[in-house]
Ligand SMILES: *[C@@H]1O[C@H](CO)[C@@H](O)[C@H](O)[C@H]1NC(C)=O
Ligand SMILES: *[C@@H]1O[C@H](CO)[C@@H](O)[C@H](O)[C@H]1NC(C)=O
Ligand SMILES: *[C@@H]1O[C@H](CO)[C@@H](O)[C@H](O)[C@H]1NC(C)=O
C-alpha cells in the first residue's frame with residue numbers, strides 16, 4: 001500500500017496533506033511509512049523511559065527501600081495491587097503563605113457558617129452559651145470524598161494551608177500525631193487542620209466498625225495530604241479493650257518507619273482540640289528535653305480490679321457486640337517485676353521512648369500481659385513511663401501522683417472540675433461557657449468536644465489558635481520551665 005512517491009516527499013508536507021484531505025488516513029500513513037515507524041517506536045520508548053523516571057522521582061520511592069511498601073502504605077491496604085503512588089498536591093503559590101485577612105476572607109478559620117460570631121465575647125467570663133449559634137451545618141463523608149477528588153481544590157477550600165510558613169525552629173523539631181476516631185469526619189478534619197503543618201506527620205487510626213464509605217472518605221482525604229496516612233493496621237475497637245491500645249501501637253510502628261524524623265508523638269481522639277500552637281508545643285517539648293509527659297496514678301485510684309483479674313472477651317450472640325468481662329480468675333503478676341501505675345490513654349511520648357516500647361523485649365512482654373487487662377491503655381503507658389525496674393527513655397522514677405501532667409485537660413465529674421453543660425461518662429463536653437476556664441489551662445490539648453454540642457466553642461478556639469499562630473507569639477512559657485519531670489541533663493534529641 002505504501003506509495004513510492006510518498007517516501008520521497010517531506011514527511012511534514014505529507015502529513016499536512018494527509019490530515020487535511022482525510023484525517024483517518026494519518027495512522028495508516030504513519031504506520032506504513034518506514035521512517036515514521038522508526039520515529040514512532042523511538043517516541044514510544046522515550047515516553048516509556050520518561051514515565052519510569054517520573055514515577056521514580058515523583059513517587060515516594062523511599063517507601064520500598066527498606067520496608068515493604070505494602071506495610072508502609074497503610075493507607076492503601078495490605079495488597080500490593082492497591083499500591084498507588086501518592087499524588088503530591090500542587091499548591092497555588094499566590095495562596096501560600098497567606099495573610100490574616102486573606103485567610104479569614106476565604107473562611108479558613110473556624111466554621112464558615114459562624115463568620116458572624118464575635119469570639120472576643122466568648123472569652124469574657126460572663127459569656128453565655130445562648131449568645132452563639134447552637135448548631136453548625138455538617139459535612140458528611142461522601143462530601144469529603146467528592147471534594148478530595150481534586151486535591152488542589154480540597155486543600156484550598158478546606159484551608160489546609162491557612163498558616164504562614166513554619167519557622168526554622170519548628171521545622172527542625174517535627175512532631176507526630178495519632179488521631180483515633182470512628183465518626184464525625186468533619187470534626188476530625190477540623191482538628192486535623194488546626195494541628196496540620198506540612199513538615200509534621202499524622203497517622204489516622206479508624207475503627208474498622210465504621211462504615212466502608214467512612215473509611216473510603218478518610219483514605220481519599222489522606223491522599224491529598226502527603227504527610228497524613230491511614231495506619232497500616234486498623235483495629236475493631238472494643239470499649240476498654242486491648243484493641244484500643246493496639247490502635248496507637250500500630251500507628252507508632254508506622255511512624256517509626258516514616259521518613260519524617262519526628263521528635264515527639266502525641267496521641268489524640270478525634271474529640272480533642274489543641275490549646276497551644278505548633279510553635280508553643282515545640283518550645284514546651286524542648287523544655288521537656290526528651291522526657292515523656294504521662295499521667296501517673298497509684299494507690300486507691302488505680303482500680304486494681306481491672307488488672308488483678310483476667311478479663312475475657314464475650315460476644316453477644318444476638319447483637320454481635322464484644323465486651324470484656326471479669327473471668328474470676330486471678331491474673332499472673334506483671335512480667336519482670338514491674339509495678340503497675342495507672343494513667344491516661346493519652347500522652348506525649350519522646351521518639352526514644354516509643355522506640356523502646358516497640359522494640360524492647362520487656363515492653364513486648366508487658367504488652368502481651370496487658371491482653372487480659374480491662375482498659376490496658378490506662379496502664380500500659382503509665383506503667384512503663386514510671387517504672388523503677390526498667391530505665392525507660394524519658395521516664396520518671398519519682399512519685400507519679402505529684403508529678404504535673406500537661407498533655408490533656410479533661411474535666412472529670414467528682415474531681416471538682418467545673419463543667420458548664422453536660423458530662424458523658426463523667427467527662428465534660430465543653431461549650432463556650434467553659435472557654436474562660438479553657439484558655440487559662442496550661443495543658444496542651446482539651447478533651448472533649450462534640451461538633452453537635454455548642455460547636456461555637458470549637459469555632460472560637462480555632463480562631464484563637466489561628467491568631468496566635470499567625471502572630472508567631474508564644475504564651476506563658478515560664479510555667480513550663482523547671483518541670484519536675486523534664487530531663488536535667490541534655491539528651492540528644
Ligand atoms: C494577602 O494575600 C493575598 C493573596 O496572597 C494578596 O492578594 C493580598 O494582596 C495580600 N494582602 C496584604 C495586605 O498583604
Ligand atoms: C465582658 O462582658 C460584660 C457584659 O457583657 C461587659 O460589661 C465587660 O466589659 C466585658 N469585659 C471584657 C473584658 O470585654
Ligand atoms: C446465645 O448465648 C446463650 C448463652 O449466652 C446460649 O444459651 C445460646 O444457645 C446462644 N445462642 C446461639 C444461637 O448460639
Ligand SMILES: *[C@@H]1O[C@H](CO)[C@@H](O)[C@H](O)[C@H]1NC(C)=O
Nearest residue numbers: 100104119120460463464467
Ligand atoms: C483573630 O483575628 C481576627 C482578625 O484580626 C479578629 O477579627 C478576631 O477577633 C481575632 N479573634 C481572636 C479570638 O483572637
